[in-house]
Amino acid sequence: MSNCPKCDKPVYFAERKTSIGKDWHGCCLRCEKCNKTLNPGSHAEHEGKPYCNKPCYAALFGPGGFGRGGTESYVYTNNVKTKKV
Ligand SMILES: [Zn+2]
Ligand SMILES: [Zn+2]
Structure with missing residues (x-):
């Protein structure tokens, strides 16, 4: 059983969300x-932390936002991982 990355406590099947x-x-x-x-x-x-696509991710890391380049970022759409360039 894996621990929740957020609160570091075990995640049971009934309450599990995988993303x-x-x-x-x-x-x-x-x-x-x-x-x-x-x-x-x-x-x-x-960096392994979840953000909503809009407005947060777009505002923080999207084109024109700060933090572009350097760290790797990904966007998920229907569980398909796309690397932000
Ligand atoms: Zn948790
Ligand atoms: Zn948000």
């Missing part, structure tokens, strides 16, 4: 910035 290759509690899979609940497989990731 960005990790198992989360349903209530822990939230945007790091605005705390909005996220749907597995349809949100963004930055």
